[in-house]
Amino acid sequence: MSARELFKAAGARFSVRRVAELLAEEGIEVMPLKGALLLETVYAGKLRVISDVDLLVRPRDYARAARRLGQAGFSELARDRDDRSRTLKGPLPCVVDLHRWLFQRHLFRLRTDALFARGRPDEALFGTRIVLPDPRDLYAHLLGHFAKSRFGRGHGAKLAELDAVQAHHALSAPVLAAHLRATGMLRVATYVLGRSGSASARALLDALEPGLVDRSVVESVRPLLERRRAGALSVVGVHGLNESLPRASLSLASHLLGGARRRVLPV
Numbered sequence: 001m002s003a004r005e006l007f008k009a010a011g012a013r014f015s016v017r018r019v020a021e022l023l024a025e026e027g028i029e030v031m032p033l034k035g036a037l038l039l040e041t042v043y044a045g046k047l048r049v050i051s052d053v054d055l056l057v058r059p060r061d062y063a064r065a066a067r068r069l070g071q072a073g074f075s076e077l078a079r080d081r082d083d084r085s086r087t088l089k090g091p092l093p094c095v096v097d098l099h100r101w102l103f104q105r106h107l108f109r110l111r112t113d114a115l116f117a118r119g120r121p122d123e124a125l126f127g128t129r130i131v132l133p134d135p136r137d138l139y140a141h142l143l144g145h146f147a148k149s150r151f152g153r154g155h156g157a158k159l160a161e162l163d164a165v166q167a168h169h170a171l172s173a174p175v176l177a178a179h180l181r182a183t184g185m186l187r188v189a190t191y192v193l194g195r196s197g198s199a200s201a202r203a204l205l206d207a208l209e210p211g212l213v214d215r216s217v218v219e220s221v222r223p224l225l226e227r228r229r230a231g232a233l234s235v236v237g238v239h240g241l242n243e244s245l246p247r248a249s250l251s252l253a254s255h256l257l258g259g260a261r262r263r264v265l266p267v
Contacts, residue, residue: 014093023057041168054097066086072091086098110141116131139166143188143192144188146159159198173206176204177209217240
């Protein structure tokens with residue numbers, strides 16, 4: 001890494017530590033996600049530049065966490081339509097994305113309280129107490145994030161990231177497949193892994209054993225997900241990858257309701 005890249009990596013580490021320390025004063029636990037976590041584990045000592053850090057707190061702590069950060073000098077830049085996360089700018093090197101859920105309500109089954117229950121406390125990685133996610137949940141989150149983010153030309157790097165996480169944590173295909181099924185991510189995994197040509201992706205897809213209906217659903221929503229421009233149909237495609245038609249209808253309805261509420265009651 002160059003000196004500038006090392007500085008940015010150190011900035012991400014410091015940002016996680018400082019937020020965790022601030023929230024610990026309120027008895028709130030923090031779980032680092034995605035880039036900030038990968039930087040210290042999978043990509044330790046390797047090039048990876050990030051400008052924001054994603055942090056998860058329990059839903060019951062979310063409003064209190066945002067209020068505490070506001071008292072510490074953070075201001076809100078944006079929030080999701082369902083307020084599952086808020087982007088906060090404060091006296092830190094990195095912008096903070098504070099989450100209470102990983103995905104929109106009813107989309108997949110990666111519930112925050114379950115994530116914390118499966119996680120483990122750690123004080124070494126960031127120099128203060130945080131909760132590390134179960135590696136299976138880290139992988140599942142990256143899968144779902146890939147599907148909803150519509151990565152274009154950079155999708156190869158994101159697919160390789162999945163392989164890197166699986167290899168770093170020595171996650172066997174049968175164990176990972178069982179977890180993806182249990183968390184309602186069979187169809188989204190079938191879609192994402194189908195875009196990868198890696199041996200580990202093929203092995204995991206075989207272990208998942210998607211049925212005819214699952215594969216048919218994935219193929220039916222694929223054109224919606226891979227449209228050149230994001231829009232309402234792309235959103236339908238993401239929810240179509242939920243574990244069943246009833247769950248897909250529920251999560252899509254929740255998404256639409258969140259948008260309507262946001263228009264009626266703007267922040």
